[in-house]
Amino acid sequence: MFQDLNQFIVSLIGKGDLSDILSVVVYSALPLVLILLYALVAILGEMKISAWLQDRLGPMRTGPYGILQPIADMLKLIQKEDTTPKLADKKLYNAAPFIVFIGSYMAFAALPFAAMYAGARINTGIFYIVAVSGVVVVGILMAGWGSNNKYALLGSMRSVAQIVSYEIPAGLAILSVVMIAGTMDLQTISHLQQGGLQNWFIFGGPKSLAGFGGGYAWILTPLMVVSFLIYIVASLAETNRVPFDIPEAESELVAGYHTEYSAMKFALFFLAEYANMFAVSAIASVLFLGGWNSPIAGFLDAPWMGAIWFIGKAFSFVLIQIWIRWTLPRLRVDQLMHICWKVMIPFGMATVLLVGTIVTFLAH
Amino acid sequence: MFDIIFYIFGAITVGGALVTAFARNIVYAAFSLLFTFFGIAGLYIMANADFLAVTQLLVYVGGILILLIFGVMLTSRIGTVDIRVGTGSRWVAGIMALGLFAILCAAFFGTAATHTEKSADGKSQVVTSWATHATRPWSGSKWNQDATTEALKPKYGAPDEVKSNEGSSGTSVEIGTLFLTDYLLPFEVISVLILVSLLGATMIARKEPTKEEEAIAESVSV
Numbered sequence: 225m226f227q228d229l230n231q232f233i234v235s236l237i238g239k240g241d242l243s244d245i246l247s248v249v250v251y252s253a254l255p256l257v258l259i260l261l262y263a264l265v266a267i268l269g270e271m272k273i274s275a276w277l278q279d280r281l282g283p284m285r286t287g288p289y290g291i292l293q294p295i296a297d298m299l300k301l302i303q304k305e306d307t308t309p310k311l312a313d314k315k316l317y318n319a320a321p322f323i324v325f326i327g328s329y330m331a332f333a334a335l336p337f338a339a340m341y342a343g344a345r346i347n348t349g350i351f352y353i354v355a356v357s358g359v360v361v362v363g364i365l366m367a368g369w370g371s372n373n374k375y376a377l378l379g380s381m382r383s384v385a386q387i388v389s390y391e392i393p394a395g396l397a398i399l400s401v402v403m404i405a406g407t408m409d410l411q412t413i414s415h416l417q418q419g420g421l422q423n424w425f426i427f428g429g430p431k432s433l434a435g436f437g438g439g440y441a442w443i444l445t446p447l448m449v450v451s452f453l454i455y456i457v458a459s460l461a462e463t464n465r466v467p468f469d470i471p472e473a474e475s476e477l478v479a480g481y482h483t484e485y486s487a488m489k490f491a492l493f494f495l496a497e498y499a500n501m502f503a504v505s506a507i508a509s510v511l512f513l514g515g516w517n518s519p520i521a522g523f524l525d526a527p528w529m530g531a532i533w534f535i536g537k538a539f540s541f542v543l544i545q546i547w548i549r550w551t552l553p554r555l556r557v558d559q560l561m562h563i564c565w566k567v568m569i570p571f572g573m574a575t576v577l578l579v580g581t582i583v584t585f586l587a588h
Numbered sequence: 589m590f591d592i593i594f595y596i597f598g599a600i601t602v603g604g605a606l607v608t609a610f611a612r613n614i615v616y617a618a619f620s621l622l623f624t625f626f627g628i629a630g631l632y633i634m635a636n637a638d639f640l641a642v643t644q645l646l647v648y649v650g651g652i653l654i655l656l657i658f659g660v661m662l663t664s665r666i667g668t669v670d671i672r673v674g675t676g677s678r679w680v681a682g683i684m685a686l687g688l689f690a691i692l693c694a695a696f697f698g699t700a701a702t703h704t705e706k707s708a709d710g711k712s713q714v715v716t717s718w719a720t721h722a723t724r725p726w727s728g729s730k731w732n733q734d735a736t737t738e739a740l741k742p743k744y745g746a747p748d749e750v751k752s753n754e755g756s757s758g759t760s761v762e763i764g765t766l767f768l769t770d771y772l773l774p775f776e777v778i779s780v781l782i783l784v785s786l787l788g789a790t791m792i793a794r795k796e797p798t799k800e801e802e803a804i805a806e807s808v809s810v
Contacts, residue, residue: 316619323622348642348760355642358650362622365657369615377661384654391650408760 316370327359338530379480383471396572414515437586459504505541601627
């Protein structure tokens, strides 16, 4: 058994510059394939689940039960004319979808999909993911400004303001996990949660390793549940999903910052949004729910099975996001700010403080 | 390959900076800073400063650049503003730039490009000073797994599943330790300074609500 894909490549063609380049290409292409396949499933899921929640059937005509609908939609998008508004700022207008997608995709470099697969072992893994979301924000501003459309500009400004403010509670929630783990490397965080559900960070982290307080770590559970909830809510806001979809409020802003985009450029925004949904779900599952670890020690935990657990956990969060989208109404702007600054940040601060204190005592 | 990537990041940085300096449209100047900051982060990583690189992305791209773009956008009729003003001091500016360039060149050529390092088997070898192969922050990852020890192995059991780059923990641990020991006072003083400037900016920008506005605000509160 090879330890990871890189060793497999090395065993095929030998170690050298060529194997390094091939590794980079393979490691950077695989998540893209995953995103494309997942987007098809998620779009169908979105259509079907919304239909079921509203007592409809959803798409039924393309293929059995309409399961080929996303493929038909994709083909339609490819065929569409790529329009550019006459008065748009052409350079910014054309660059924006790519910047947004690159920003979303950069996060996938640090995600540990399995024990034997992580694009890059970055020491500052989770910090890196938080930082690259800034690139998305700049891309959104570019789209809003480049379109030369008041709805697009307003949508992009709302979106950016929302993402930037909700990064704070998300960061505080992440911080409590980082304090327990003592590392920001997502692969090490996953390794620490090996050995079953009781070692997951939502239950206070590893119980059998030295330096983590042993059984006393259970007292962190309520705090970590609060952190987990803060992260989930903040991640909804960061992906502009309902109830935080003020930037795309149809009745006010048409479609927000991508109002003017058509064809494949619109598809890129769409793909970036779905990639973002997957990324935040994956981060929640790595940080709190064990990442690629099986919930029961020894149950289906072969190295390659990790990928299935990981993707399964991330998918269940995506499902929850879809469920919430079709259940809750949209918040008002003042409610949005109220939840962020007056509820989530104080609670986040308090959890960070308490977790920090407890960890300091448990570590000795 | 290391060199090629270095030149790619260098080109991104310099290209972005050139657009920022020479663009006639101030919006382009602001947006091209994204590429400069991104390239600089890449260069930091190549110089072993992984934590600094990510912090730089977070602070400059995620914070300062966005503020800057907001500032540019909220200025009315920004597209028509001619940002190249005043040509009187062109000679002085040129001389200053040449002088700075000369100082940087002196610093660059004054630094030893290589030094001798002892490898594990006792042989000494000549390596580039600023980025030795073994100390690159990502050297513990898949790039040269055989070179780093798998320190986590005994700790987490199941040896064949554990791969680790604990051999190179990067700079974040050391930076954190130094912040909370030797540099605690400067760190806290800077925090207070930033807090004060934040509060000050809020106070200056804030408009005292009139009685009517207060009543409206109360009626719509959550």
